[in-house]
Amino acid sequence: MPRRLIIVGAGPAGLTAAIVAARAGAKVLVLEQLDRPGAKLSVCGGGRGNVTIRLAAKEMAAAYGRQGRFALAALEAMDAQGLCDFLSGLGVPTVSPDGLHVYPASQRAGDVTAALVRECRRLGVEIRCGVAVDELVLDVAQSPSAVHESDRPAAVRGIRANGQDWPADGIILAAGGCSYAALGGTGAGLKLARKAGHTIVEPVPALVPLVTQETWPAKLAGVSVAEATLRIDLPHERQAASRGDILFTHRGLSGPAVLNLSGRISRLLIKASPVPVLLSLPLASSGIAPGESAAAILERWRVSAGASQVRTLLARQLPRALVDALCEQAGVAADTPAARLPRPVQDDLAQRLAATRLTITRTEGFEHAMVTAGGVALKEVDPRTLASRLIGRLAFAGEILDLDGPTGGFNLHWAFASGALAGTAFSGE
Numbered sequence: 001m002p003r004r005l006i007i008v009g010a011g012p013a014g015l016t017a018a019i020v021a022a023r024a025g026a027k028v029l030v031l032e033q034l035d036r037p038g039a040k041l042s043v044c045g046g047g048r049g050n051v052t053i054r055l056a057a058k059e060m061a062a063a064y065g066r067q068g069r070f071a072l073a074a075l076e077a078m079d080a081q082g083l084c085d086f087l088s089g090l091g092v093p094t095v096s097p098d099g100l101h102v103y104p105a106s107q108r109a110g111d112v113t114a115a116l117v118r119e120c121r122r123l124g125v126e127i128r129c130g131v132a133v134d135e136l137v138l139d140v141a142q143s144p145s146a147v148h149e150s151d152r153p154a155a156v157r158g159i160r161a162n163g164q165d166w167p168a169d170g171i172i173l174a175a176g177g178c179s180y181a182a183l184g185g186t187g188a189g190l191k192l193a194r195k196a197g198h199t200i201v202e203p204v205p206a207l208v209p210l211v212t213q214e215t216w217p218a219k220l221a222g223v224s225v226a227e228a229t230l231r232i233d234l235p236h237e238r239q240a241a242s243r244g245d246i247l248f249t250h251r252g253l254s255g256p257a258v259l260n261l262s263g264r265i266s267r268l269l270i271k272a273s274p275v276p277v278l279l280s281l282p283l284a285s286s287g288i289a290p291g292e293s294a295a296a297i298l299e300r301w302r303v304s305a306g307a308s309q310v311r312t313l314l315a316r317q318l319p320r321a322l323v324d325a326l327c328e329q330a331g332v333a334a335d336t337p338a339a340r341l342p343r344p345v346q347d348d349l350a351q352r353l354a355a356t357r358l359t360i361t362r363t364e365g366f367e368h369a370m371v372t373a374g375g376v377a378l379k380e381v382d383p384r385t386l387a388s389r390l391i392g393r394l395a396f397a398g399e400i401l402d403l404d405g406p407t408g409g410f411n412l413h414w415a416f417a418s419g420a421l422a423g424t425a426f427s428g429e
C-alpha cells in the first residue's frame with residue numbers, strides 16, 4: 001500500500017514536497033486554502049521569480065545567519081545547481097543574467113508554478129484548492145503541554161477541514177508565514193503547529209520597508225543610492241549592518257540594504273521603539289587614498305577644487321535631491337565654493353555623509369513584507385529530515401519554519417530545498 005501523505009499549502013515548498021514524495025511512490029493530496037496553487041510564487045521577484053542564487057551550499061547557508069546550520073542538510077541535498085536541474089526537468093530552463101541571481105529563462109515566475117502543478121498532475125498528486133485546514137488530528141487527545149511532557153510521543157493521523165476528517169499516514173505543513181495575507185500568508189499554519197504543541201518563535205515582518213520618524217526621506221521618495229550602508233545604532237547591535245542600494249520612500253526607507261536589515265529591526269521594535277539607525281552615503285575616494293573618509297574627501301576638495309560649489313562636487317556622486325537635502329540640513333548655502341565652507345559646516349556635512357542618524361518607528365508591516373521571520377522553532381525539528389521531534393509523522397517545509405534569508409533568491413531556494421527534503425522523508429517506501 002502506498003503511504004497516504006497530506007501536504008498543507010500549495011506554495012513552492014508544498015508542491016516540491018508533493019512531487020518528490022509522489023515520485024517515490026507516496027499517494028499525495030495537497031490542500032490549499034486559496035482558489036489557486038502557487039499564488040505567491042507566481043508574483044515573486046516582480047513576476048520574474050528570482051528562484052535561487054549561484055552559491056555553494058555552505059556559502060548559501062551562511063547567508064541565513066544563525067539559522068543557516070539548520071538549513072545545511074537541505075541545501076546540500078538540493079543546491080543551486082540541483083534546483084536548476086530540478087526545474088529544467090520540469091521544462092523550466094533557468095538563466096542567470098549577472099552570473100549570480102537565477103530566474104526562469106522566460107522571466108515568468110508563473111511558469112514555475114505551472115510546471116510544478118503539471119508535474120503534480122502527471123504523478124497523480126491531487127491538489128484541492130479552497131480547502132483551509134483547521135486542525136491537525138493527533139492519535140491521542142493531548143493538550144499542547146502534554147506533547148512536551150508525555151513519554152509517549154504523539155503522532156498525527158490526519159487533518160480536519162470544513163468539519164471533515166481526512167486520514168493520512170504523514171502530514172507536511174508547508175503553509176508559509178504571515179506576509180501578504182491575500183497571497184496566502186495568513187499565519188494559519190503557525191496556529192496549526194502551535195495548537196499541536198510546537199513552539200512558535202514570534203513572527204515579525206522581514207524584507208519589509210521601514211518607516212522613519214524624520215519626514216525628510218519622504219521628500220526624496222523615489223530617489224535611490226547605490227552602495228550605501230545602514231547600521232543599527234544600539235550598543236549590542238553595532239555589528240548589524242547592511243550594504244547595497246537604498247531607496248527613499250513616502251514613509252521612509254526601502255531597497256535591498258534596508259530590506260536585509262529589516263527583520264532584525266522588526267524584532268528589536270517588539271521590545272523597544274523606536275530603533276536608531278545610521279545611514280552612510282558613499283563618496284568615491286581618490287586613487288591615491290582608497291577608503292578615504294567623507295571628512296578627508298571634503299578637505300581634499302577644499303584644497304584641490306576650492307572654486308567649485310560643494311553641491312556640484314557632491315552631485316557628481318550622489319543624487320542631486322539628496323545632496324540638496326543634506327546641504328540644507330548642514331546649513332550649506334547653495335552657492336558656497338568648497339574653499340569657503342566654514343569649518344563647522346564642513347564638519348557637520350562630513351558627519352552627515354558618514355553617518356546620518358534616522359529613527360525607525362515601525363515597519364510597513366506584514367502587508368508589505370516579502371517574508372516572515374520567526375515561525376516553528378527549529379530546535380523542535382530534525383534538520384536531516386525536517387520531521388517534527390515532538391509529533392510523529394509530521395514534517396515541515398518552507399517559510400513556516402523559523403528560517404529566513406536576505407533578498408536575492410534565498411527564500412525561494414529554502415522553500416524548494418526544504419520541500420524536497422521533507423518530501424524525501426515521506427516517500428512511499
Ligand SMILES: Cc1cc2nc3c(=O)[nH]c(=O)nc-3n(C[C@H](O)[C@H](O)[C@H](O)COP(=O)(O)OP(=O)(O)OC[C@H]3O[C@@H](n4cnc5c(N)ncnc54)[C@H](O)[C@@H]3O)c2cc1C
Pocket residue numbers: 008009010011012013014031032033034037038039040041043044045046049050051052131132133134174175176177179180183184185186187188189369370371397398399400408409410411412413415
Ligand atoms: C511580493 C513578493 C515577492 C517575492 N519575491 C521573491 C523572490 O524573487 N525570490 C525569493 O527567493 N523569494 C521571494 N519572495 C518570498 C517567497 O515568495 C517565499 O519565501 C515563498 O513563497 C515561501 O514558500 P512556501 O511554500 O513556504 O510558502 P507560500 O508560498 O506562502 O505557500 C504557502 C501556501 O499555504 C497555503 N496555506 C496556508 N495556510 C493554510 C491552511 N490552513 N490550509 C490550506 N492552505 C494553507 C497558503 O495559501 C499558501 O498558498 C517574495 C515574496 C513576496 C510576498
